[in-house]
Amino acid sequence: MKKIIPTLISSFENNDSTNFEKTFTYMEEVEKILPQSKICFDLLKKLNFQTTDSESDSLITALHKIQYPSNPTDHFYFFFPIVSHILYYKPLYEKEILKYLIGSNFANGTSEVEEMIGIINGAMKYKLNENQNYLSKESQDWITNELPKLKNEVQREIDICWKELDE
Numbered sequence: 805m806k807k808i809i810p811t812l813i814s815s816f817e818n819n820d821s822t823n824f825e826k827t828f829t830y831m832e833e834v835e836k837i838l839p840q841s842k843i844c845f846d847l848l849k850k851l852n853f854q855t856t857d858s859e860s861d862s863l864i865t866a867l868h869k870i871q872y873p874s875n876p877t878d879h880f881y882f883f884f885p886i887v888s889h890i891l892y893y894k895p896l897y898e899k900e901i902l903k904y905l906i907g908s909n910f911a912n913g914t915s916e917v918e919e920m921i922g923i924i925n926g927a928m929k930y931k932l933n934e935n936q937n938y939l940s941k942e943s944q945d946w947i948t949n950e951l952p953k954l955k956n957e958v959q960r961e962i963d964i965c966w967k968e969l970d971e
Contacts, residue, residue, distance in 0.1 A: 824849070824940055827885055827889075827937050827939060827940045827943075828845055828848060828849075828885065828886075828889075830882075831844060831845035831848075838870055838871070838872065840867075840871075841870050843866045844867050844870060847866055848886065848890070851863060851890065851893050852893060855893065855894070860894050860897065863890065864897055864901065867886060867901065867904075868900075876907075876909070876911035877908065879904075879908045880905065880908035880909060880912075880927070881927070883904040883905065884905060884924075884927065884928075884931075884939070884943075885938060885939050885940065885943055886904075887905055888905075888939065888940075888942075888944075888946045889939075889943045891946050891950070892946040892950070895950065902954070902961050903961050905924055906961035906962060909923050909924070910961075910962060911965075915962055915965075916962075917955050917962065918955075920958050920962065921951055921952055921955070921958060924951060925947060925948070925951070
């Protein structure tokens with residue numbers, strides 16, 4: 805009951821937090837099987853442009869500790885909202901976390917930069933059609949406005965995937 809009241813109150817006060825809660829509620833739901841997802845969720849709630857490097861590092865560490873066992877498509881869809889939301893506020897972490905978006909799509913056969921960016925953009929539209937709260941507004945902005953600028957970074961991640969495949 806103590807958790808329900810603040811959630812209800814905040815939903816009336818701030819529509820953005822309601823969108824955030826609806827977008828990332830799945831992270832709380834899977835906490836029994838993926839305990840790190842709850843830690844990541846709690847840190848993600850605090851993320852903004854003023855988040856310190858130390859707090860951001862803790863978030864990235866928690867993200868890396870989530871072991872989501874699944875096929876590449878489900879793996880991508882689990883991490884897609886999280887990674888894109890983080891990169892909106894903290895683009896400097898792209899080298900550490902862009903792989904969550906690229907690796908899964910590479911495993912599904914996408915290996916060209918333009919195609920990769922198109923697949924991610926298409927996934928956004930597809931998932932938002934299913935559920936308007938699938939991605940935060942920040943995630944949508946990052947995918948639409950920033951991801952297309954990261955062609956070199958996407959290529960770097962594809963090259964890493966090829967190298968790992970060859971090993």
